Amino acid sequence: MLHRFQFGSFYLVLDxxxxxxxxxxPVAWEILGSYPADEDAVVARxxxxxxxxxxxxxxxEIADAVRQGNLLAxxxxxxxxxxxxFLRALCLxxxxxxxxxxxxxxxxxxxxxxxxxxxxxxxxxxxxDFLLRHSGPHRHLDVDFFGGEPLLNPEVLKETVExxxxxxxxxxxxxxxxxxxxxxxxxxxTIDFLNRRxxxxxxxxxxxxxxxxxxxxxxxxxxxxxxxxxxxxSLVRSRGGRNYYxxxxxxxxxxxxxxDVRHMAELGxxxxxxxxxxxxxxxxxxxxxxxLPAIREQYLEIAEFCYRRARExxxxxxxxxxxxxxxxxxxxxxxxxxxxxxAYLAVAPDGSLYPCHQFVGQPAFRLGSVWEDDxxxxxxxxxxxxxxxxxxxxxxxxxxxxxxxGGCHASNYALGGGLDRPWPLGCALTRIRLEAALYLxxxxxxxxxxxx
Amino acid sequence: MGxxxxxxxxxxxREGEPSCQECQVSCQSACxxxxxxxxxxxxxxxxxxxx
Numbered sequence: 001m002l003h004r005f006q007f008g009s010f011y012l013v014l015d016x017x018x019x020x021x022x023x024x025x026p027v028a029w030e031i032l033g034s035y036p037a038d039e040d041a042v043v044a045r046x047x048x049x050x051x052x053x054x055x056x057x058x059x060x061e062i063a064d065a066v067r068q069g070n071l072l073a074x075x076x077x078x079x080x081x082x083x084x085x086f087l088r089a090l091c092l093x094x095x096x097x098x099x100x101x102x103x104x105x106x107x108x109x110x111x112x113x114x115x116x117x118x119x120x121x122x123x124x125x126x127x128x129d130f131l132l133r134h135s136g137p138h139r140h141l142d143v144d145f146f147g148g149e150p151l152l153n154p155e156v157l158k159e160t161v162e163x164x165x166x167x168x169x170x171x172x173x174x175x176x177x178x179x180x181x182x183x184x185x186x187x188x189x190t191i192d193f194l195n196r197r198x199x200x201x202x203x204x205x206x207x208x209x210x211x212x213x214x215x216x217x218x219x220x221x222x223x224x225x226x227x228x229x230x231x232x233x234s235l236v237r238s239r240g241g242r243n244y245y246x247x248x249x250x251x252x253x254x255x256x257x258x259x260d261v262r263h264m265a266e267l268g269x270x271x272x273x274x275x276x277x278x279x280x281x282x283x284x285x286x287x288x289x290x291x292l293p294a295i296r297e298q299y300l301e302i303a304e305f306c307y308r309r310a311r312e313x314x315x316x317x318x319x320x321x322x323x324x325x326x327x328x329x330x331x332x333x334x335x336x337x338x339x340x341x342x343a344y345l346a347v348a349p350d351g352s353l354y355p356c357h358q359f360v361g362q363p364a365f366r367l368g369s370v371w372e373d374d375x376x377x378x379x380x381x382x383x384x385x386x387x388x389x390x391x392x393x394x395x396x397x398x399x400x401x402x403x404x405x406g407g408c409h410a411s412n413y414a415l416g417g418g419l420d421r422p423w424p425l426g427c428a429l430t431r432i433r434l435e436a437a438l439y440l441x442x443x444x445x446x447x448x449x450x451x452x
Numbered sequence: 453m454g455x456x457x458x459x460x461x462x463x464x465x466r467e468g469e470p471s472c473q474e475c476q477v478s479c480q481s482a483c484x485x486x487x488x489x490x491x492x493x494x495x496x497x498x499x500x501x502x503x
Contacts, residue, residue: 018463028456058456069463140476325461329477402465445460
């Protein structure tokens, strides 16, 4: 199974089943459009345009790549999703409250459809124990502090980190902590703690002041750009280009979002993620299929920007382009995705468990509680475990399946019409992003020293 | 290096061990930045299989 695509001036071919990527000549590109085929027929078909000798040379190189397993590789086996489930990660909702009122917030201003709440200390520590107890053989675990705004509950956050580090060490495991914050409460003292404990930080900034302030408003309705920027930049400067991402959201109202990426780079931020809003096309800011050509141009521009920065010796990391081309995930991970609902659970302030942070507060998706001594994964969790690319009809013939793993369960449920029905517009956006990421790899390959 | 087919990324999809102790492929925190599994790194020995 091949995916041929053009990005910038490059002709590229992804061998879907092996993950190999090739930059090809125009004649090889044409040949691969209906390959394999009889050599004489191929020469007859393309020889007039490219010359018979050129066509034969291209055929020879294509045959070599096939022999090496880099083209037209057979499909990998469909792995069983049976067996025990072990936890790898928890998302702790430290605060169902927020000091901002972002217009596109999926979490109902941080309250997830309920009242305001902070996670008590005993729930947070119990959640750490729950993770360690149910993690089986996994040695590397993750805990993400989320909200609302998790820094509204700072003492519980700090105590959970200290407790988690200590308990993990006793168990011969490691926990990596992450905090996702809007940046309003990132003062020097907090940054110092996060740095000392090597906590990954994801801080929110949408880009240019006007774009950011359009949706990201303070609780009193005021603009937030000036208020969040000092803390975010202070954090960035303290991190030496590691262990953080500044992430933003683009909507239909900034389809020139490459300018927002450049703006953040000009601020000195060198690790950026900018992602599409997840919203139906019926709302004014929701992306539409007709926007895709413009969006593709923006990703091309961002890829060229990343390339220029790499050439200048000032690498700029755009999260979605950071494909690990040599040590990427194993097949099991590629077909099964994020693990929500079985390897990854979200914990609400009262200890209730949900498949991930996006399902929190939806009674039909409650999986249990950290207070259950004999917790076992309920049928809904096992259903999530079966949501592989093989279970999704739309994924079977899609070229991006081993890279996107079938998309986000929550987006699929909210906008695709079911857990096993990928959101078509989300898929289109992901495919554009992946093409741009692959293009950047091909671009960097022109200067081998730039490749990781 | 050929002129018609330049391999940028060699074949990379391989079977793994579902209970690999070293697994650090984590979309859970990364998904706050809309993760795709492809940009995660395998931490197993030599990039494959359990330690």
